[in-house]
Amino acid sequence: MHGQPRKPLRVKDAAAAAAKASNLRDLQSQLLHNHHHRLYTKEAIAASSKLLEINPEILTVWNYRKLALQQNLKEATDSERMKSLVDDELRAVEIALRANPKSYGAWYHRKWVLSQGLAEVDFDREFRLLDQLLKVDSRNFHGWNYRRFVAKLKGLPEVEEVKFTMDMINTNFSNYSAWHSRSGVLSRLLSKKAEGFAEREKILTEEYELVSQALFTDPSDQSGWFYHLWLLDQTVTPNEVLLISSWPSNDSDCVLSINGNAAYCKSSEPIRSSYYFMSTGKLPVVLYFNQTVKGVNSSSVTVNSMFVKNEDLVWRPLLHTKSKEAACWVTYLQIPDIQLSDTKVYRVEVKLGHSKDILSSSGSKFNHPLHFIFTLTLNSDSLEHARGESVDELLVWDDGGSSTLESNDLVSFDQLKLSEDHASAFSKWQLDTISNEINLFKELSEENCIFVKLTLARLLTAQDAMLSHTVPTVRLIRLRDVLELYDDLVKLDPRHAGYYEDERSLVIMNQVTFDDKSLSSHLSHSSNYISSKLHLHGCLQLKSLSLTRIGYFERLLWVQTLDLSHNKLRSIAGIEALQLLINLNLQNNQISSITALEPLKLLSYLRVLDISFNKIGAHSVDTTRYIFSSPLTHSIVKDKKCIEECLQANINVADNWEAIFLFSYLHLKQLDVKGNAVADEKFRDLLKMVIPTLTWLDGERL
């Protein structure tokens, strides 16, 4: 029972309770009798009122009253009688709400009665009722929902709602319901540019002032902080859709050799050549936007090449769901078998922005037409590198001291340089507002208030994203400040340590991938990788950085070998953007289920995977069970067939479905799973069965 103290029943109370129970039992059986026999007399209805006074939760009683009203209305001869019948129902609701102001049945009964249009609605009475109720409990969400209903019924303009929420907030700053309602109605009015709401920036500035008052009055109250978070989101959303990165990038020269299934792509840029290994004759073209967009297709993006007709190209969002929206999109150019003597240079041009189809979810458009060109040279000497390469060779991850590049050996990572354009995505108002807020919260940050520190960290992070073209030293200092804030927060508020560590990980990723210099210092050119001649870019080593999650994939589209071992990774979400990835090391992390590896299903070149020494199988609760495509989520087309085949092969699907629905989509040659609770002999046997391409399992040749 909500809010009732636990106490033994005394004898005296027991007698009273028995009498109460007996009364209730009588009323309930009377109601059922009348309901089943369709008795709608005055007495019968009165008995139902008594029952509602004690227990307004029984929906059947309200149903009975609706039937009674319908019946009695049929017999009503004049409008006075009708009005009095309706009045009886409204009163019954009021009495029920006195017993329980949160009774779903009672509130709906009132809506239902008023919606019938039986009598003119006395709106003053409705708003009076609401005033009374919200005075007693200003957070009663039934009341707020009902207010929206009455306002709509009356045709009240939305501006009235803005005023009403202002009144409620002025009465008490700590009213989340009012702030919630205000954010909703303001955002509608602003997006409609309704009268008086056309000047978005002015209105938002006023809201910042309003919420600051609330925050300074009681900094420990969550209501205002959530409103501030919404305002911040309104302020940092880019006004335009921009392409922030692509692969291949503008001006790159790719040298491809196709040997059997393998193609090599070399970027001639600028100091060191980059070869890319592709295990199929498909060359991915990846576009990464500054926000989630829809509408990327062969009419909004044109790819001119001799390999494939533009209209035959299918662009797909890099997501494993049914979604049609993503920040990262891919299409594949099928490179045909070529003659060895053919040394022609093929030019590929990618154009976008000529149509207005590419849209963000907030409705911003891709406005500036843009095009980039890369060349493909077929059949170069890179074929020589391919010779002698045994695809069956065991890849040994380098765990000793890695030989990182000398600083004068800077590699250009084929990033699309769009910094100036990027700045135009934000207005002066946006930049000024964030900067003002930062100054405001910096003054307060000494006081160890969790929300102040967190908001400051968020503001600085937002500022960094908006000013990505500014001087690196300034940015690095800012990122260091953010890291410090999250370190403080972990200590101040250990309850949410997991959240702060996740946020902190993104800041570290930002630092590491910050520019070419920083990336170069994390590249290893150990002989292990060089000998395979596949990865002249070397291996990007992001190990032992205490990462719990990863990000900034738009800066890593070129990566083919990635070492993320010895972190605290729980998730690899987003990694699907790295379409060229062949070798991935996730050894010694905190990955706790097979379903957490779903992003790998979109990496068609992935051949070598190390997930040894994680927590797979150690937990009974799987936090990615519903993010994974499986029959549980109705997101796999061929699930029936797959299940039946496994059952026929005597595989226990109920115990192994995660492995079946993940690994059968991967084309691995080398896999390490040891050091996980799940990895017993039976599991290894299952893997051999579902991954027919596997040559190496836990270091042993199959």
Added chain:
Amino acid sequence: MGELKVDKHVQYILSVEKKKDSFEALVMEHLRMNGAYWGLTTLDLLQNVASVDQEEVISWLMSCWDRESGGFAGAIGLDPHLLYTLSAVQILALLNRLDVLDIEMISEYVAGLQNEDGSFSGDMWGEIDTRFSYCAICCLSILRRMDKINLGKAVNYILSCKNLDGGFGATPGGESHAGQIFCCVGALSITGSLHHVDRDLLGWWLCERQCTDGGLNGRPEKLADVCYSWWVLSSLIMIDRVHWIDKSKLTEYILNCQDSENGGISDRPDNAVDVFHTYFGVAGLSLMEYPGLKPIDPAYALPIDVVNRIFFSKF
């Protein structure tokens, strides 16, 4: 704090069934079907469902079925509603006895409550709420009759109830509430639509539900209540953000709400216990991998082995 008093809780649940005539039992009479679901699921999580006479349960349950409409009522003689239809289907799934149902008729009843805009009414009287979207979707999925409804519209309606704080309300514009969020996130999970959820934004709102006493509340600036151990935790698990709260503090809070003498769990320490909070407390502990409890599925609100049996066996 002590341990979970498994035996006491089993005894408590079995005793509730016998005290039908108390005022408390009568007040709850109209949702007996929900009560049966809470009680039986708790017993199963405590590895004790065998202590109940299953045939008796099934025969009572079927007497709550309304042959005319195809829906289930909360108790014998009352009107059918989606809230009770889902509980009845969940109970039969738990007992592995879905075979006693006229699946066609029940799924027709559920599908018939979908409105033009994709929303669901709770019954013929038309109250609309995202709770009912969850009931319908979960129920049809267990019955493997998802094709009976317009799934796209159902998902779009739920999305129309999404708020700027990342949470969900009962109807468009309704304030975010942890119970409502469970329903919406659960329905989106079952339909493979979680990509519509901003997991970081919603995760932050949900993890802020943890109060200083370790318990979880359902909305900002409210008191903690054991029932939110289920609504908040299950939602956090479905969106992979449960590591953002302090589980050991929450475990402590739930265990402090036990009546260690007579069994049962209450909303807050030292309050009166009931089946509803006993279920949510035990289910919450199960979601935190408390030793000795069966794991529960965060979306279908049934033990994992039951859900896996439904979806990964021959059909």
